Amino acid sequence: MATGALQVTPPAADAHADSHYHARMPYEPRKIEPKWQQFWIRERTFRAEIDPSRPKAYILDMFPYPSGDGLHVGHPKGYVATDVYARYKRLRGFNVLHPMGWDAFGLPAEQHAVRTGQHPRETTRRNIARFREQLQALGLSYDWEREVDTTDPSYVRWTQWIFERLYDRGLAYQAEVPVNWCPELGTVLANEEVSDGKSEIGGHPVERIPMVQWMLRITAYADRLLEDLDELDWPEHIKKMQRDWIGRSEGARVRFGVHGSDASIEVFTTRPDTLFGATYMVLAPEHPLVSEIVTEAQADAVRSYRESAGRKSERARIADTESKTGAFTGAYAINPVNGAELPIWIADYVLISYGTGAIMAVPAHDERDYAFATRFELPIIEVVAAGDITAAPFSGEGTSVNSDFLDGLPSAQAKSRILDWLEAEGKGERAVSYKLRDWLFSRQRYWGEPFPVLRHPDGSLELVPESDLPVCLPELDDFKPTGTFEAPLERCGDWMEATSPTTGTPVRRDANTMPQWAGSCWYYLRFCDPRNTEQAFSKEAERYWMPVDLYVGGAEHAVLHLLYARFWHKVLFDLGLVSTREPFAKLLNQGMIQGKSYRYFAPVEGEPAGGGFSAREVRADGEGFVHARSGAPMKECWVAPSEVRFVNDRPFAPDCDIELEEVIEKMSKSRGNVVNPDDVIREFGADSMRLYEMFIGPLQKAAPWSTDGIPGVYRFLQRAYRLFVDEASDGDRVRELFPEQGTLGQRRLLAQTIDKATRDFEALEFNTAISQLMVFVREIEKDGPLPRSIGESFLCLLSPLAPHLAEELWQLLGHRTSIAHARWPELDESLLVEDEVEIAVQVKGKMRARVSLAPDASQAAALAAALALPNVKRHVGDGEPRRVIYVPGRLLNIVP
RNA sequence: GCCGGGAUGGCGGAAUUGGCAGACGCGCCAGACUUAGGAUCUGGUACCGCAAGGUGUAGGAGUUCGAGUCUCCUUCCCGGCACCA
Numbered sequence: 001m002a003t004g005a006l007q008v009t010p011p012a013a014d015a016h017a018d019s020h021y022h023a024r025m026p027y028e029p030r031k032i033e034p035k036w037q038q039f040w041i042r043e044r045t046f047r048a049e050i051d052p053s054r055p056k057a058y059i060l061d062m063f064p065y066p067s068g069d070g071l072h073v074g075h076p077k078g079y080v081a082t083d084v085y086a087r088y089k090r091l092r093g094f095n096v097l098h099p100m101g102w103d104a105f106g107l108p109a110e111q112h113a114v115r116t117g118q119h120p121r122e123t124t125r126r127n128i129a130r131f132r133e134q135l136q137a138l139g140l141s142y143d144w145e146r147e148v149d150t151t152d153p154s155y156v157r158w159t160q161w162i163f164e165r166l167y168d169r170g171l172a173y174q175a176e177v178p179v180n181w182c183p184e185l186g187t188v189l190a191n192e193e194v195s196d197g198k199s200e201i202g203g204h205p206v207e208r209i210p211m212v213q214w215m216l217r218i219t220a221y222a223d224r225l226l227e228d229l230d231e232l233d234w235p236e237h238i239k240k241m242q243r244d245w246i247g248r249s250e251g252a253r254v255r256f257g258v259h260g261s262d263a264s265i266e267v268f269t270t271r272p273d274t275l276f277g278a279t280y281m282v283l284a285p286e287h288p289l290v291s292e293i294v295t296e297a298q299a300d301a302v303r304s305y306r307e308s309a310g311r312k313s314e315r316a317r318i319a320d321t322e323s324k325t326g327a328f329t330g331a332y333a334i335n336p337v338n339g340a341e342l343p344i345w346i347a348d349y350v351l352i353s354y355g356t357g358a359i360m361a362v363p364a365h366d367e368r369d370y371a372f373a374t375r376f377e378l379p380i381i382e383v384v385a386a387g388d389i390t391a392a393p394f395s396g397e398g399t400s401v402n403s404d405f406l407d408g409l410p411s412a413q414a415k416s417r418i419l420d421w422l423e424a425e426g427k428g429e430r431a432v433s434y435k436l437r438d439w440l441f442s443r444q445r446y447w448g449e450p451f452p453v454l455r456h457p458d459g460s461l462e463l464v465p466e467s468d469l470p471v472c473l474p475e476l477d478d479f480k481p482t483g484t485f486e487a488p489l490e491r492c493g494d495w496m497e498a499t500s501p502t503t504g505t506p507v508r509r510d511a512n513t514m515p516q517w518a519g520s521c522w523y524y525l526r527f528c529d530p531r532n533t534e535q536a537f538s539k540e541a542e543r544y545w546m547p548v549d550l551y552v553g554g555a556e557h558a559v560l561h562l563l564y565a566r567f568w569h570k571v572l573f574d575l576g577l578v579s580t581r582e583p584f585a586k587l588l589n590q591g592m593i594q595g596k597s598y599r600y601f602a603p604v605e606g607e608p609a610g611g612g613f614s615a616r617e618v619r620a621d622g623e624g625f626v627h628a629r630s631g632a633p634m635k636e637c638w639v640a641p642s643e644v645r646f647v648n649d650r651p652f653a654p655d656c657d658i659e660l661e662e663v664i665e666k667m668s669k670s671r672g673n674v675v676n677p678d679d680v681i682r683e684f685g686a687d688s689m690r691l692y693e694m695f696i697g698p699l700q701k702a703a704p705w706s707t708d709g710i711p712g713v714y715r716f717l718q719r720a721y722r723l724f725v726d727e728a729s730d731g732d733r734v735r736e737l738f739p740e741q742g743t744l745g746q747r748r749l750l751a752q753t754i755d756k757a758t759r760d761f762e763a764l765e766f767n768t769a770i771s772q773l774m775v776f777v778r779e780i781e782k783d784g785p786l787p788r789s790i791g792e793s794f795l796c797l798l799s800p801l802a803p804h805l806a807e808e809l810w811q812l813l814g815h816r817t818s819i820a821h822a823r824w825p826e827l828d829e830s831l832l833v834e835d836e837v838e839i840a841v842q843v844k845g846k847m848r849a850r851v852s853l854a855p856d857a858s859q860a861a862a863l864a865a866a867l868a869l870p871n872v873k874r875h876v877g878d879g880e881p882r883r884v885i886y887v888p889g890r891l892l893n894i895v896p
Numbered sequence: 897g898c899c900g901g902g903a904u905g906g907c908g909g910a911a912u913u914g915g916c917a918g919a920c921g922c923g924c925c926a927g928a929c930u931u932a933g934g935a936u937c938u939g940g941u942a943c944c945g946c947a948a949g950g951u952g953u954a955g956g957a958g959u960u961c962g963a964g965u966c967u968c969c970u971u972c973c974c975g976g977c978a979c980c981a
Contacts, residue, residue, distance in 0.1 A: 237900055237976075244899085247980060269981060282981095321979050354980045361981090368979050435980050555975085695921070697909055702974085709908070711934095712921045718936095759912090768910065771920035840916040845962040847916060885961050891915050895961050 027721040029685020033804040037136055045818050046141045048097045050544045057094040058545050059086045060524055060584075062553025062561070063101045063148075065516075066127035067108060071134045072667050073675045073693070073705055078552040078590035080690045081699050081764065083140045085550060087800035088761045090141075091824040097545050098141055099527040101148035102128050106516045107185065107201060110447040113479040120447040120479070124151060134677060139686045139803050141820065146530045150519025151447075155526065157470035158536035159518050160452040162568065164463050165575055167453075171217045172441065174461075178286075178353070179440055181209040181485070187444040188213060190515065191437055192245075192560045211485060214442040214451065214512065218567045222246050222434045224581075225566055234587040235700070241558040247435025252419055254360065254428035256281060256333040258293055259341060265289060265333055268355030268433050271365065272422065273414035276403035277383035278360040279373065281333045281344045282326065284352035285309040293344060295330025302327050302346060309348045324349055324372040335360075336427040337418070338404065347372060355433050364389045384411065439564065441515060444487035446479050448513030454498055455508045465501055471509070487511040520561050521568040524548055524583060536577075547580045555589040562587070588764065591702035593693070595673025598644050598651050598660035601625060601634040612637065612653065615661035640672030664704045675705050687802035688714040694766035694801060713770075717805055719777050720798065723786055724809045742787035749779055750790050751831035757797045758827065766801065773798055788813070793825035840891040841866045843875040851892075859886040866892050 040046060059082050064075065079100075086098040102124075109120035109127075128149065135142070148155055166172040179188040184204035188211065193200045218225075226246050229239045251270035258265060265281060283290055285306045294302045305327035326347030333342045342360070349368055350359050363373035363380045370393035373380055385401045386394035397411035405421075406414040422428035442451070450471045452464040464471055474495035479488055489511040490496065500507045522536070529541035562584070569583040601618045618625050618634050625634040639660055645652045651660040667674045680689045691713040696703045741747065753776045760769035776794060780786055792813065799806030799819045810819040834855060839862070841849040849869045853862055863884055866872050876896045883895040 240900065241976060244977060249980075251981080267981080271981080324979090349979050349981095351980070356981095359981050366981070368981075371979095433980080558976085692921095695908085701909095703908065706908070706922075708922055715936095716921085767908095768920080771910075774920055838916085842916085842962070845960090850916070883961060885915090887915060891962090893915080893961055 027718045027805070029687055029804065030682070032808045033139065033686050036804045036807045037139055039807070040141070040818070041144065043818065044145070045820050046098065046143045047145060048095065048143045050541060051095050052544065054093065054095040056097065056545055057086070057089040058097045058548045059089065059550045060527070060548045060552070061100065062551070062557065063103050063520070063523060064131065065103045065106050065108070066124065066131045068112065068123065068127055069669065070130050071677055073677050073680060074593035074667050076138055076677060077593055077693050078554070079135065079140055080138065080693050081590060081766065082550065082552045084690070084694060084766055084800040085761065085764060087141055087803060087820060090820055091796060091800070091822060093823070097527065098143060099146040100135065100140070100142040100144070101523055101527070102131070102150065103516065103520050103523070104128065104149050104151040105448045105519055107445065107447070110445055110479055117477065121151070137681055137686060138677065138690065141803070146527055148523055148526050148530050150523065153470045153472055154533070155519070156449050156472070158526065159449050159514070159522070160469050160471060161466060161536060162522060162572070163514070163518070164452055164466070166216060166571060167463060169571065171220065171571060173215055173217065174212055175215050176210055176212045177215065177440070178208045179211050179213055180206045181211065182206045188440060188442070190440045213440055216439040216441045218439045219434060219436055221567050221570050222248065222436050224570055225563065228582055232582060232587070233585060235589060238555065238558045238562070238587065238589065242563055245436060245559040245563065249433050251431060251433065252422060252428050253356065253431040254336065254422060256336060256342070256360065258344070259332040259334060261293060261331070263289055263292055265344070265358050266356045267358045267360045268431060269360060271362065272418045272428070273400060273406060273411050274362040274365050274383050275335070275337050275360070275418060276406065277362040277364050277381045278335055278342055279363060279379045279381055280342050280361045282347045282350045282359050282361055282372070283344065284350045284357040285346045285348055286352040287346070287357045290329065290346055293329055293331040298328055298330035302329055305346060312348065321349070324368070324375050326372065326376065336422070336425070343378070353437060354435065363393065365393055365395050367393050367395060369393070442512035443515050444485065445513050446473065446476055446488040448515065449518055450489070450513055451510040453510050454500055455510065456500065456505070462500060462502060462507065468501065487513070489513070517561060517564045521565045525578065543579050546578060547583055547585045550586050550588065551584040552588045552590055589700060591698070591700050592666055594664045594702055594704045595667035595671065595675065596641055596662060596664050596704055597671040597673035598639040598641065599636050599663055600639070600653060600658045600660055602637050604633040604635050612656060612658045614659045638671050680710065684710050684714045685804070687717055687805050691717065691770060691801055695770045697767055699764055699766065716774050716777065717802055721805060721809070723777065723780070724791060724812060740787055742790050743784045745783045746780060746787065746790055747828070748831050749776060750793055751828055753797060754793065754825050754827045755832060758824070761800065770801065795819060796822050796825055837889050839889065841869065841872055842891060842893040843872060844895050845893060848872050848875050855889040857888065859884065862886055862892045863894070866894065
């Protein structure tokens with residue numbers, strides 16, 4: 001039997017555990033859980049079918065990428081939460097759609113293939129089987145008949161079909177754009193997949209290189225993606241992240257003439273009211289106008305600056321935003337408002353990809369321009385009256401000065417005045433700019449959906465006809481990146497060559513594949529009608545099940561999956577294929593379950609063994625660590641909890657005297673802090689595991705996994721079991737339950753429990769619901785034996801959380817059908833009203849006593865009862881109270 | 897730097913939203929049953945104090961009869977964004 005730091009001996013696994021022990025602990029999750037898991041599948045208990053006579057609830061988890069590592073205890077937290085909710089909703093009479101599937105395209109399988117030569121299809125199949133097994137062992141009430149796999153040709157077919165609809169609408173196009181090329185991964189990445197100039201996956205450096213790529217015109221939906229957030233019941237911080245990512249700003253486009261040239265420079269600004277304060281212009285180094293306007297004298301300087309800016313990695317550029325660099329083009333622009341000549345510079349602080357790639361610089365009122373102007377000794381003119389602009393720029397709003405006809409106007413009015421003027425003069429107009437860029441949609445990978453397009457020798461494109469979908473991946477045995485910018489599919493000459501179905505002439509396929517996000521953009525729709533071979537999903541199914549009523553997943557998808565899926569959904573809405581504007585009505589992010597690990601430090605150079613340092617000898621330095629005294633660079637070393645030596649409760653390394661530092665963070669293999677749910681289930685059962693994960697705190701909050709907490713919920717389940725099963729017998733002898741409806745106290749306790757459980761389940765606050773169920777189990781037999789009706793009601797309340805145990809007891813009570821389809825118990829509200837309540841008596845706001853009263857007792861009666869108490873009398877004194885505050889049923893406060 | 901969120905016993909966390917702080921669980925203490933206990937059951941457990949009593953929700957001010965909850969300031973922690981004109 002497994003040992004470890006567990007405090008409770010789990011039920012004997014080995015049948016020959018001593019019989020005395022066995023008889024006293026008849027609750028054996030190991031026996032009953034697999035039995036019910038098989039029952040649910042055999043009986044198709046959770047099969048969902050359209051039934052217009054019943055209200056529906058679509059309860060969805062973000063489907064996982066089936067990695068080779070299997071699940072750790074952190075993954076199921078969200079799955080258990082949705083499962084509890086789904087089971088609760090079924091008991092409330094809802095027709096519940098609760099499906100699960102696999103987001104199975106993706107880089108890890110392909111990297112594994114590069115290393116081992118195993119086909120991603122094989123590893124994916126194996127990983128899915130393992131994930132499914134692990135999820136089923138948790139007793140999750142999915143309708144497994146609706147399982148989808150994004151890599152299945154019958155699914156890929158419709159992903160490609162939707163891509164074709166995007167293409168038809170002009171929302172998918174190919175363009176040469178500076179892309180995020182990651183040499184290490186051998187592919188380009190979307191903006192959303194890059195942070196700090198490094199790939200989100202693996203943290204590899206990313207370069208910006210111009211390449212022809214597929215793009216999806218998500219920017220066409222920017223406004224709707226922004227506006228429709230308002231109607232969603234989503235966590236505010238996720239909405240905010242999406243708003244920030246879309247980054248809408250209102251302002252103006254203004255055209256500046258170029259001295260001695262026909263060219264004009266268009267800029268975007270949110271502060272047209274500061275137009276009179278512009279003292280120079282800046283173009284992004286890549287701006288096409290640069291070569292046109294640069295003077296001969298400045299040509300060398302400009303060329304060398306452009307080259308050095310091009311060499312600079314994204315990361316290096318972002319790293320020093322403090323020091324501004326640039327070069328003068330020698331050309332001058334003309335300020336449309338006053339004809340002033342403004343020198344035109346190029347500088348990498350202006351980004352080609354935002355706005356127009358050019359700015360008017362108003363150093364007095366913009367920090368970046370101020371830094372640049374100071375560095376290159378350009379003039380600074382104050383046009384918004386504010387502090388002291390010789391000391392620092394002022395970017396707030398104020399009153400316009402030095403601005404001709406804007407003088408004296410507050411910023412808001414100055415803006416609209418100048419905008420009217422610009423529009424009247426034809427020099428500019430109101431404009432909106434977004435931070436959001438079009439979505440870079442192709443990857444130079446093998447394991448993804450092929451693009452259903454054919455390219456003619458003249459470069460024109462043709463879609464693969466609907467009837468020929470899906471375009472399947474060819475077999476391949478070498479998955480390595482090509483080392484060039486080509487995709488691995490280029491290697492399949494046979495596959496790349498095709499014949500046009502319209503002209504019969506030779507055409508080439510596209511060697512790129514779609515990013516992993518493609519499949520997850522619409523899987524929630526396929527779940528509505530997963531076996532449809534005629535359409536992606538039927539109208540009927542979509543209308544009945546959509547929208548998703550509750551969507552639970554990790555917050556890391558805030559601007560990736562959730563934005564992409566909303567975009568596709570809106571396109572499908574415009575095509576009349578879906579009936580809701582938004583796919584996910586309510587969203588919740590489950591908090592991580594963290595692991596505990598222990599660390600020490602070792603020099604980066606040299607042997608870690610023997611050369612370790614405890615955390616207090618080391619300090620953080622930027623992104624790394626250094627030795628506090630010597631300044632030598634240090635790296636973290638991790639010790640798994642099971643290897644730590646505890647001396648007087650302090651953690652030490654297993655083989656030397658270094659004191660370790662306890663660190664609580666995300667579970668990961670490298671930290672050695674991963675807890676496997678299989679082990680927990682083996683020792684305590686899935687019901688305990690489920691209960692524990694729901695009990696440790698609010699769903700949204702991160703919480704560290706603690707092995708010590710599980711025995712607590714396990715004991716609770718044992719107690720619950722013993723309410724129904726005679727612990728002294730050696731079989732499963734069901735106790736005689738009383739036929740009556742129970743004592744008043746019992747009925748009251750049940751009513752309170754129904755009330756609390758109902759409210760908490762609705763609010764997804766499972767921790768407090770569990771605590772009430774614990775109170776119920778502890779108290780229910782205090783004034784009499786458990787009546788059958790009350791016992792059955794309790795099992796219904798418990799069943800969403802501990803379904804195996806509930807099913808088992810339900811069956812022992814003689815029921816033939818699953819408790820999953822029982823009815824949620826009725827609440828008798830009258831039982832919630834107590835005859836007498838204890839209220840608090842305060843004197844001048846301080847607690848002095850408690851007194852029992854009828855809940856509707858009058859103030860006079862309450863006061864009289866309170867003043868009769870010696871402690872109250874003493875504090876109040878003899879005089880008349882100056883003031884009395886009485887909240888019936890709660891408290892009485894006397895101010896003497 | 898900017899924008900969010902947070903800080904409650906030894907620990908995870910409760911508190912009907914301004915009304916008895918610490919529900920429930922872990923841990924700990926005591927007792928019962930036991931040949932035995934890492935099982936089970938019962939009771940206790942915020943802190944100081946023998947007690948009466950006093951003090952307590954990161955720290956400081958304020959509003960109120962009454963503040964964990966509202967307002968202002970400070971500290972720390974966790975997320976997100978970070979040349980977006």
